[in-house]
Amino acid sequence: MKKLAVLTLVAVTLAAVAVWLCTVVRGPAGQTDLEREFERMEPNDKELDDFKGDIPLEAAPGKKGKAGGRPDKANAKEEGEDEPAAELTEEEKAEAEAEKIVEEFDALTDKWMETSSGNPPTLAEVDAFVELFRKVPADRKDECIHRALNLIPDENVMLLAGVLMDKGQDPETIDTVFSDILNREEGVKLPVLREVIKDTKHPCWKDAAWILDVTKQLPDE
Numbered sequence: 001m002k003k004l005a006v007l008t009l010v011a012v013t014l015a016a017v018a019v020w021l022c023t024v025v026r027g028p029a030g031q032t033d034l035e036r037e038f039e040r041m042e043p044n045d046k047e048l049d050d051f052k053g054d055i056p057l058e059a060a061p062g063k064k065g066k067a068g069g070r071p072d073k074a075n076a077k078e079e080g081e082d083e084p085a086a087e088l089t090e091e092e093k094a095e096a097e098a099e100k101i102v103e104e105f106d107a108l109t110d111k112w113m114e115t116s117s118g119n120p121p122t123l124a125e126v127d128a129f130v131e132l133f134r135k136v137p138a139d140r141k142d143e144c145i146h147r148a149l150n151l152i153p154d155e156n157v158m159l160l161a162g163v164l165m166d167k168g169q170d171p172e173t174i175d176t177v178f179s180d181i182l183n184r185e186e187g188v189k190l191p192v193l194r195e196v197i198k199d200t201k202h203p204c205w206k207d208a209a210w211i212l213d214v215t216k217q218l219p220d221e
Contacts, residue, residue: 098137105132105144112159113151120155126162133163138170145173149180154188157181161192164204171203178204182211190217 088096108129112121121129136144145163152159163169164177178196181189196208197218212218 098140101132101135101137102140102144105136106147108132109144109148109151112156113153121158126158129159130162130166134166134168141170141173142176145176149177154184157184157188157192161195164192165195165199165202167199167202174203178207193217194219 112129133141133144133148149160160177160181164174164181167174181192190212193208193212194217196202196204197212199205202208209218
């Protein structure tokens, strides 16, 4: 019985100590010192903003711009800055030059189409017309000469006659010009035919001589 009383006293004492410890450790708001310490260590919103402001832009995820880690060259490309044009190949250069010549010849054709001074082209102007036509690429000559035949009026037919008399031209081109001149008025084609028969080696000499003979326009000589 005495032993039981001792044990009871010990238990009561331990319980009292436990209650005292809880009272000392917990504050007025019921928080332990440990909880208050954790709360003190947790940063508030202002501290978080200050902390983020100290992070370099290079390290901030999702950031772009001048300090966003993109090279200036990439930024320039994104802004649409033109890159240096690629150098043309030899084939592309040749095509560009050919197109330039065709445009120049068409422009000269347009010039003589619009000329209405009544004066025929001079020999120098005829030579310039023929010389430029020589430079036209072979695969573009047909379109250029047909355009000239359709646009150049009778008063400037000597330009076409210059191409006709250029025996260095392709025979098909010469025949095309000859056929066109034959379809023009008598007063336009006769001087050209008489010029053709002066050269017995001209591809159209026989046809020109026959036409003049049939029409009684063949000179006695």
